[in-house]
Amino acid sequence: xxxxxxxxxxxFVAIESYAAASGINTNLKVLxxxxxxxxxxxxxxxxxxxxxxxxxxxxxxxxxxxxxxxVQTVAPQLPNVMGLKTLDLSSNYIxxxxxxxxGQNMPNINVNLNIEGGNIGTPGVMSMFEGVAMNPRKSxxxxxxxPLGYGFSQQFSEFLKLDPxxxxxxxxxxxxxxxxxxxLAPSIGFNTVLEYINLSAxxxxxxxxxxxxxxxxxxxxxxxxxxxxxxxTNRSMAGIASFLSANSSLxxxxxxxxxxxxxxxxxxxxxxxxxxxxxxxxxxxxxxxxPMGVNALHQIMAMxxxxxxxxxxxxxxxxxxPPLPNFSMTNPYSDFSQLSQGMPxxxxxxxxxxxxxxxxxxxxxxxxxxxxxxxxxxxxxGSQVPExxxxxxxxxxxxxxxxxxxxxxxxxxxxxxxxxxxALAANTTxxxxxxxxxxxxxxxxxxxxxxxxxxxxxxxxxMDGNRITAMGAKLLSDAFASGN
Numbered sequence: 001x002x003x004x005x006x007x008x009x010x011x012f013v014a015i016e017s018y019a020a021a022s023g024i025n026t027n028l029k030v031l032x033x034x035x036x037x038x039x040x041x042x043x044x045x046x047x048x049x050x051x052x053x054x055x056x057x058x059x060x061x062x063x064x065x066x067x068x069x070x071v072q073t074v075a076p077q078l079p080n081v082m083g084l085k086t087l088d089l090s091s092n093y094i095x096x097x098x099x100x101x102x103g104q105n106m107p108n109i110n111v112n113l114n115i116e117g118g119n120i121g122t123p124g125v126m127s128m129f130e131g132v133a134m135n136p137r138k139s140x141x142x143x144x145x146x147p148l149g150y151g152f153s154q155q156f157s158e159f160l161k162l163d164p165x166x167x168x169x170x171x172x173x174x175x176x177x178x179x180x181x182x183x184l185a186p187s188i189g190f191n192t193v194l195e196y197i198n199l200s201a202x203x204x205x206x207x208x209x210x211x212x213x214x215x216x217x218x219x220x221x222x223x224x225x226x227x228x229x230x231x232x233t234n235r236s237m238a239g240i241a242s243f244l245s246a247n248s249s250l251x252x253x254x255x256x257x258x259x260x261x262x263x264x265x266x267x268x269x270x271x272x273x274x275x276x277x278x279x280x281x282x283x284x285x286x287x288x289x290x291p292m293g294v295n296a297l298h299q300i301m302a303m304x305x306x307x308x309x310x311x312x313x314x315x316x317x318x319x320x321x322p323p324l325p326n327f328s329m330t331n332p333y334s335d336f337s338q339l340s341q342g343m344p345x346x347x348x349x350x351x352x353x354x355x356x357x358x359x360x361x362x363x364x365x366x367x368x369x370x371x372x373x374x375x376x377x378x379x380x381x382g383s384q385v386p387e388x389x390x391x392x393x394x395x396x397x398x399x400x401x402x403x404x405x406x407x408x409x410x411x412x413x414x415x416x417x418x419x420x421x422x423a424l425a426a427n428t429t430x431x432x433x434x435x436x437x438x439x440x441x442x443x444x445x446x447x448x449x450x451x452x453x454x455x456x457x458x459x460x461x462x463m464d465g466n467r468i469t470a471m472g473a474k475l476l477s478d479a480f481a482s483g484n
Contacts, residue, residue, distance in 0.1 A: 030460035040070025041470035071098030079108035099124020106131025133164035142170025153180030160187035178208035185215035206236035233260030241272025266293025324349035398426035445472030
């Protein structure tokens with residue numbers, strides 16, 4: 001194990017030294033490489049990009065085979081990451097040792113970490129919470145979908161009693177259940193810092209929900225509570241309504257997805273909301289509320305124009321600006337006709353090809369015609385586009401005014417991806433490229449790494465679900481530190 005740690009550390013130092021000697025020349029904001037075959041070396045290889053790329057905001061390495069060893073190796077360097085906003089490590093085996101390593105460095109870490117599904121237990125999670133509480137630049141943290149249970153609730157309850165500097169906490173899907181929430185409720189009630197708490201999908205019932213609202217009755221700091229996707233029914237609505245009638249600090253309450261809330265519950269909530277002038281949003285979508293309940297809550301919105309109540313069956317708000325026209329090329333000849341006759345606007349929202357059945361000459365004509373328009377997204381995802389059509393797309397891409405190009409799940413291989421990358425070198429409008437769930441390897445990563453040295457318009461590269469390894473990750477990382 002010691003030899004493995006030293007090898008990873010040596011690799012990190014070597015890559016860091018190389019990057020420090022070079023300049024930076026990319027405006028990329030999002031690099032998404034989840035579900036590739038990178039492992040710990042891939043995480044280590046991307047550290048120079050995290051530390052030096054001036055505009056990079058998000059790196060997604062979810063489900064890439066990262067282990068506690070890789071996390072322990074890079075954790076001491078994460079405080080040096082200043083520009084990156086989000087590092088997604090979800091669905092990797094981080095473990096308690098990885099969590100503790102992150103927690104020890106968390107007081108100085110600025111980047112937001114997504115560790116959802118990280119196989120972390122209570123020791124690792126508590127270490128991270130304690131680290132965040134000591135970080136003067138961070139006041140929010142979440143551990144969604146990491147099953148922890150009652151033991152965590154006990155320790156977190158004691159932690160909250162200390163009034164840690166945490167304004168936002170996400171405990172969704174951690175399976176605290178009724179016993180856990182009943183344990184946490186008094187500590188949340190006395191806490192003077194917490195403003196947002198997410199308790200969704202925790203198997204909570206009316207019993208603990210009533211305890212919770214009773215405990216926070218005197219809390220004047222909580223502004224947002226999310227209790228969606230639990231087992232809450234009409235039985236607790238009178239208690240929640242009583243809380244709302246006396247509360248003047250809560251701004252948002254999410255009860256969506258609780259199918260046990262029906263008309264009687266909606267009527268009870270409406271009664272409490274008559275006396276509440278501060279709640280601005282109540283989400284009841286996915287509840288089983290009928291016309292009677294909808295009507296009662298609609299009357300509340302008529303009385304109080306400052307509250308938004310979301311329910312199934314309510315008319316959707318009209319957009320402020322009319323949407324751009326979209327085309328689905330299921331019947332290309334009818335859409336051809338509209339395009340060839342000239343659209344009233346030169347702007348098109350999305351053109352998608354759910355199934356590609358166009359002869360080569362028609363596709364060539366279509367691409368030529370599209371050069372007249374500003375296109376939000378050109379989406380071929382899921383279509384079995386022949387190589388000849390991909391070649392034609394690459395040939396005409398430099399002349400297309402399109403912001404997003406989607407080529408997901410098309411069985412694209414390295415040669416086709418390389419031709420797309422070369423075409424993007426001459427395109428000045430594409431900001432986002434999606435090549436997820438194809439057959440791409442490190443050769444494609446190399447092609448896009450070379451592209452980053454030429455194209456300064458590209459802001460997002462999504463290559464999730466391919467066959468890229470740590471070598472491809474290093475090639476992409478080196479592009480952020482290339483002086484050529």
